[in-house]
Amino acid sequence: DVIGQVLPDATTTAFEYEDEDGDRITVRSDEEMKAMLSYYYSTIMEQQVNGQLIEPLQIYPRACKPPGKRNIHGLKVNTRAGSANNSTSAVSDSLPSNSLKKSSAELKKILANGQMNEQDIRYRDILGHGNGGTVYKAYHVPSGKTLAVKVIPLDITLELQKQIMSELEILYKCDSSYIIGFYGAFFVENRISLCTEFMDGGSLDVYRKIPEHVLGRIAVAVVKGLTYLWSLKILHRDVKPSNMLVNTRGQVKLCDFGVSTQLVNSIAKTYVGTNAYMAPERISGEQYGIHSDVWSLGISFMELALGRFPYPQVR
Secondary structure, eight states: OHHHHHOTTOEEEEEEEEOTTSOEEEEOSHHHHHHHHHHHHHHHHHHHHTTOOOOOOOEEEEEEOOTTOOOTTOOOOOOOOOOHHHHHHTOTTSOOOHHHHHHOHHHHHHHSTTTOOGGGEEEEEEEEEETTEEEEEEEETTTTEEEEEEEEEOOOOHHHHHHHHHHHGGGGGOOOTTBOOEEEEEEETTEEEEEEEOOTTOBGGGSOSOOHHHHHHHHHHHHHHHHHHHHTTOOOSOOSGGGEEEOTTSOEEEOOOOOOHHHHHHHHHHSOOOOTTOOHHHHTTOOOOHHHHHHHHHHHHHHHHHTSOSOGGGO
16 A cells, blocks of 8 residues: 555556665565565564664565656655665765775775866756755766766865865765765865765755655654764754755765864855754854754754645745
């Protein structure tokens, strides 16, 4: 019934799930269904014993779709933590994952902070605007891969540029399947370009109202991403649907988090950003912490559940 709600025009012949090794197991019969439920039950028991967050079991329908029809939400959500290899295979048209990048000296040399440069980038389409910058779909010539490049004009000194680049180095330490991959940054005059993983599903703000059973799984991924950032003493500072990205392989990842205080402050001085998702203490200029990210998270998921911003008068 749930599959029918998400894929009303499709005929589902079977579905798949991932076992503990990350292999896809196909379910077609009652016996195979019992085996899947037994596996999931044992997984839940193990997570409870270890005090871990109980994750929903993600299934992948194998459906025959009529030509021209697509899932209205365009989403398949995978909230399993997965291995580094799973993370790598999940994005077919992007640069390699952070884990793979760290194990490859050659690729690390190409993508090392400061060695990304404008001459190696071929800009394609404009993906969107926000936070004072423009995001492009781009082609990285040395690696032959597609990536996203956010270009932000800033009126700042050379010294401040160096400080921002230094602060951005912490992004190389981020190794989570719920955080957008970062590949480098460079300045050209007073424009900083941030090169990141390309997510072909876009951001959640374009999907309007999302069904509860889908949104719940998205929430698991977003909360895990935030929890990971907080474990590194990083506040996101700008949690909203447009900073939650998806791809067609089912991953949900956070982007545009405030790892660089100087970059955040420089953007704030140059541009007037939206305060619709900001916690009251941030709007009033008071000290803020993790609770402000939680506030923004709540507003964001209210919007995604309702299909509209919960407080129209704010906009």
